[in-house]
Amino acid sequence: MSVKSLYNFAFFDEGSKREVRRAILKAVAIPGYQVPFASREMPIARGWGTGGLQLTLSLVGRDDVLKVIDQGADESVNAVSIKRLVTGTTGIRATDDAREATIIQSRHRIPELPLARGQILVLQVPMPEPLRFVEPSEYATKRLHAEKEYSGAYLALFEEIMKYGRVATGADHPVAVNDRYVMAPSPIPRFDNPKMDRSRALILLGAGREKKIYAVPPFTKVASLDFEDHPFEVESVEGRKCRKCGAEGAFMDEIVDDASGAAEYQCNDTSFCSARAGARAGAVDAARAP
Amino acid sequence: MGYVAVKGGAEAIEASIERLKYERLRKGRTLDAGAVEAGMRALVDQVMSESSLYDEAMAALSIKQAEGSPEEAVFLMRAFRSTLPRSHYSLAIDSRAMRVERRISASFKDIPGGQILGASCDYTHRLIDSGLLEETDEESARWLSDYLRRDTGAVDQVGAGPAPMSAIDYVRSLGLLKARPADDAEPKDVTKRAIEFPASRSERLQILARGQTGAVTALGYAALRGYGATLHPTVGELRVGRVAVYAPNPFASAGAGSDGDAAKDSYYVGEIRITAVETLVPVPIRRGLGRTEIEFELGFGLSFGQNETKAIAMSLLDQCLESGDKRSAVQDEEFVLLHVDSVEATGFISHLKLPHYVTFQSKLDSVRRARGAG
Numbered sequence: 001m002s003v004k005s006l007y008n009f010a011f012f013d014e015g016s017k018r019e020v021r022r023a024i025l026k027a028v029a030i031p032g033y034q035v036p037f038a039s040r041e042m043p044i045a046r047g048w049g050t051g052g053l054q055l056t057l058s059l060v061g062r063d064d065v066l067k068v069i070d071q072g073a074d075e076s077v078n079a080v081s082i083k084r085l086v087t088g089t090t091g092i093r094a095t096d097d098a099r100e101a102t103i104i105q106s107r108h109r110i111p112e113l114p115l116a117r118g119q120i121l122v123l124q125v126p127m128p129e130p131l132r133f134v135e136p137s138e139y140a141t142k143r144l145h146a147e148k149e150y151s152g153a154y155l156a157l158f159e160e161i162m163k164y165g166r167v168a169t170g171a172d173h174p175v176a177v178n179d180r181y182v183m184a185p186s187p188i189p190r191f192d193n194p195k196m197d198r199s200r201a202l203i204l205l206g207a208g209r210e211k212k213i214y215a216v217p218p219f220t221k222v223a224s225l226d227f228e229d230h231p232f233e234v235e236s237v238e239g240r241k242c243r244k245c246g247a248e249g250a251f252m253d254e255i256v257d258d259a260s261g262a263a264e265y266q267c268n269d270t271s272f273c274s275a276r277a278g279a280r281a282g283a284v285d286a287a288r289a290p
Numbered sequence: 291m292g293y294v295a296v297k298g299g300a301e302a303i304e305a306s307i308e309r310l311k312y313e314r315l316r317k318g319r320t321l322d323a324g325a326v327e328a329g330m331r332a333l334v335d336q337v338m339s340e341s342s343l344y345d346e347a348m349a350a351l352s353i354k355q356a357e358g359s360p361e362e363a364v365f366l367m368r369a370f371r372s373t374l375p376r377s378h379y380s381l382a383i384d385s386r387a388m389r390v391e392r393r394i395s396a397s398f399k400d401i402p403g404g405q406i407l408g409a410s411c412d413y414t415h416r417l418i419d420s421g422l423l424e425e426t427d428e429e430s431a432r433w434l435s436d437y438l439r440r441d442t443g444a445v446d447q448v449g450a451g452p453a454p455m456s457a458i459d460y461v462r463s464l465g466l467l468k469a470r471p472a473d474d475a476e477p478k479d480v481t482k483r484a485i486e487f488p489a490s491r492s493e494r495l496q497i498l499a500r501g502q503t504g505a506v507t508a509l510g511y512a513a514l515r516g517y518g519a520t521l522h523p524t525v526g527e528l529r530v531g532r533v534a535v536y537a538p539n540p541f542a543s544a545g546a547g548s549d550g551d552a553a554k555d556s557y558y559v560g561e562i563r564i565t566a567v568e569t570l571v572p573v574p575i576r577r578g579l580g581r582t583e584i585e586f587e588l589g590f591g592l593s594f595g596q597n598e599t600k601a602i603a604m605s606l607l608d609q610c611l612e613s614g615d616k617r618s619a620v621q622d623e624e625f626v627l628l629h630v631d632s633v634e635a636t637g638f639i640s641h642l643k644l645p646h647y648v649t650f651q652s653k654l655d656s657v658r659r660a661r662g663a664g
Contacts, residue, residue, distance in 0.1 A: 045633075
């Protein structure tokens, strides 16, 4: 019995795909609202991107081109694993090029290159509920959303200012979508939050273990929560230059040089970095030519 | 901090998968999936129960592939389950109409129909039997034919008669069991619709029935020790045996009358072995004027295969969640139902092994800034 004989196109049976697509339609209709869905068990572990994977598998058709990124890297083990599963069960093509992909599934990054109309960005979400650390009960948080009662979310930020002198959120800084629902943007760095605002691409977010799907439709307002006197700030990338492609102003990985022990920087978005490095090498070659 | 590997992920994965196969085969013997099915009944039952997929051959194959890890085998089964179209629901099964293989009561010595011990480890001494090292197929076959000769028919005919009155019926007839209206509402399917809180009993029972054996046992144990149950519960009846599964005729005209009609116009799909438990939990009831009476509440547990500890623990948790009291964690349905699933728990815990370079870098930035601002 081989794997091929046991499994369908895009893994799921068609009924399951339809169910996921129905949840997606509802999510697009109510930007930022978490739509419960009957999350299926996937061949990869819960917490490893099963929400994103279910979105991708329910949407993918024979003409799609897929890009998968894990924390910025196309070749990270889990990105490769997800890519292999989707291409293996569909036969579609995968790419590293963010411009060429029709579906981009990503864990915790939005690509550096701006996305275009018609593309779909699928983000993997571990904890979809932005109020979970304020209120552990799902029953209670659903009510808070329904009543647009977000003082807890603001209070959490205010407490950080009291304790640390500034808002000390890391990734997953909460956003307000379309002036209505407060939403967890998934653990993307704060650096990526502004890319969600009026994005040309459709952004879908899927939490497999927590069984929620939500969406930011194209051209929707997305504002990071902040205060007038403590405006939202992204991570500082000032003075950091990529050691590989020379880029500045991109989100960087901090790398400790084995020999000197000094910190060096390299673009976190690997396909962006490789493309730039390749272009530069090409330009260097052209300049060298007689 | 390690170097961020940028290229080479695909090759590394290939090598890791190959290494896994090497570990499975390195001792030079191939495990036959049929041997797993024949000789690892308890593990097959546990895997089917946690997978909520009744297929012994598939479970055995998953166990082989997973090198015997229940969490991994359940994972394979659940993922496979996701790909199966679900076109029919079976008719409700009355677990009393079971071909009983084992039936015991801890509440009454003489239950109608008698106590049937059946197959159980309960009455063995847990001494490792070195004789099993030398067991051969021929020897086993000889023993088997001898056993079947001595016990003609008994193996298959136990409890084949009409279902005896259950111990629960007896307690109910005495008026000691809290009366509950019968609820024949169509159960909600937690695998087709995400659970929302407050949950219905059908949803709770489904999640507990497919819960991880260890997790359900641990929480049931907590309830028994006093986080939940105030008084000692008693197993009214524990049954292990086979029940028949029927699917209604899909072409029957819609709304064709009662369940009885549906039962006549249905197809026999096969039979499954289950464990069913009814537990009596004494509950103090305030009657006013400082007077308290004891009444019994019923907890129900059910599991695919023979999984007695899990089924009993499930029955305790059913009662805890049904009580509506939220004084302890095991009475809080969000706490219990959201944390007992094997695939969910093991998945999220194992995700901690994934790279967190971006999220950690982001946190580092805010820690540095906060220190700078301090």
